[in-house]
Amino acid sequence: MVDGHNGPILELKGVSKHFGAVKALVNVDFEVRAGEVMALVGDNGAGKSTLVKGIAGIYPYDEGEIIFEGRPVSIHGPADTADLGIEIVYQDLALADNLDVVANMFLGREEIRVPFRLNESVMEKRTRETLHSLSVTTLRSVRQAVAGLSGGQRQAVAVAKAVMWNSKVVILDEPTAALGVAQTRQVLDLVTRLADRGLAVVIISHNLHDIFEVAHRITVLRLGQRVALYEAAQSNQQEVVEAITAGTIETVPGMAK
Amino acid sequence: MTTPPGLEDRPLEPMTEVSNPTVREYLDEYWTRVKAGDLGSLPIIGGLIVVAIIFATQSPVFLSAANFVNLTRQTGALVIIAIGVVFVLLIAEIDLSVGFVSAVVGVSMTLLLRESGPDWAWWFVIPLVLSLGAAIGFLQGFIVTKADVPSFVVTLAGFLGWSGVVLILTTEFTDSGTILIQDNVVIGIANAFLTDFWGWVLAIVAVASFAGLQMARRLARSRAGLPVKPILIIILQVAALGAVAAFVVAVANSDRGVPMVALLVLFLLVFWSFIASRTRFGRHIYAIGGNPEAARRAGINVDRVRIAVFMICSFMAGVGGIVLASRLRSVDPAAGGGNLLLNAIAAAVIGGTSLFGGRGKVVSALLGAVVIASLDNGLGLIPNLPSGVKFVVTALVLLAAVLVDSFSRRAQRASGIA
Incomplete structure (x- = not known):
């Protein structure tokens, strides 16, 4: 980080993206600092997914800058994102049910012993260590197939997979959707621990209750624009809901300026 | 370290301090898994024992050494072709062309070895025709992945097309369509x-x-x-x-x-088991079968792996075709037809490979093929049995295998060890 330890590790400046006539993102600023949980909220179609997909390298933004650790970077594909140390945990988790926890953690980045054998013992060891460091203690065995895990355990495996690669920024897309009370608690604790470890965490969620429990700051998107940025400690759910549904936008889509 | 509420009842495994299981704990754990539906190869091995007992009581020949050796020789080609089928099933695809692809390879080999024809050496011809098999797999796999056509349709076209090629090749060079193999090395593959x-x-x-x-x-x-x-x-x-x-x-x-062919089968089983379970490529095959989207996001080149799998399947069909031709010491227009395709697929499935992808082992090709060949061989030894019975029994076994698989998977889901 160039400008002190409190500067944003990942910053988007004035990014825009349109699909034909639809303006999905209009001149959006976004940032997240190391050790911080930044919530990204907005109604359906507000542009949350589009924003994340730009960071993920699924498609490029039409305009705007991506600044990582104080330097402008360009992201041309998912590999660039991973190289920067940004990991994204998608809502549908992208785990292969038939493979065990270890195989999923290392999928696509398997450890190989010369000449080309999988190095199972190293992978199993690192999996155990990573899960242990995240205090994920509810797995019966790391050699268990993912199909048999609960929703919270699956989320924990997906998150552990993301942080195992010395990542600096972790983006979680709806991590608590479809989870029960205890499972949600488990995942929110995990999110807090990630930030405590000095990672920058971006959490996308519709559940404001969850967000106020873990987030330090909240970015609100509405109709492709950033309409508000709150310090969670100085805001409340009421205020955020109003921003999500009726936040002031600079330009109305479909209307000339 | 905090334990989330509601989860205290789960067994906690210390992640860093490791205690080795005792023999008793190990067996307990195994038995727990079996009870929960993770049967592994138990049903099929049990089934084989039942089959052996039934036929042994019906015909004294079944358990004789001579018949045992015959059984081994008859099963060889089927196991080899079924290994390839296991791979396509693992990525949740199907290859209906294996029977006639095996015949195309067998017939091509025979034609190139003809003393009255090219009369090429076996060590040149065999790699050449096996490459032809792999090339056929590449063609079919390329169409399936790049044009996004279901493998069922593409390989059905292969089934029809390659059967035509077999017919053309065999009848083009002889009147009867039967071409003999004279090369002793090639004959030895299945007969030495x-x-x-x-x-x-x-x-x-x-x-x-x-x-x-x-x-x-x-x-x-x-x-x-x-x-x-x-x-x-x-x-x-x-x-x-x-x-x-x-x-x-x-x-x-x-x-x-x-039989020499047992050595070949053993080598192929070990080799492909190693590829499937101990290499990065094999891991990616299972991942694609389990969740292609997860595989894609993990940076795996899904199309390349899928094409490679179709190549493996056709290659192994080719190896099987050579063994078949060698055993019969000739090829004819009927090569690759009959029940070869259906038996190869049934062998993989009876052996425990799922049709839905991602689950199964290479060794299931052996187990399934042995069951099918035992039924075929054993029912053939019982005098005065209508030949239709053979098919009916094989059908029931196939159905039983699929049902066992389905129920054990349901039990596994219920107990959370799928």
């Missing part, structure tokens, strides 16, 4: 036997390699500080394998010896 001495050497090498691998694995795990299998279990497994190997070799040697 190991001497008694080399049969024993094979058994000893196989058992020693298994023991060595198990110990090496245990050592690597204990060095990495991971829990290891109790040593007694390894000793028992090696002893069991040793007993089976000794029995097989002793019985075979009391007849003509261990």
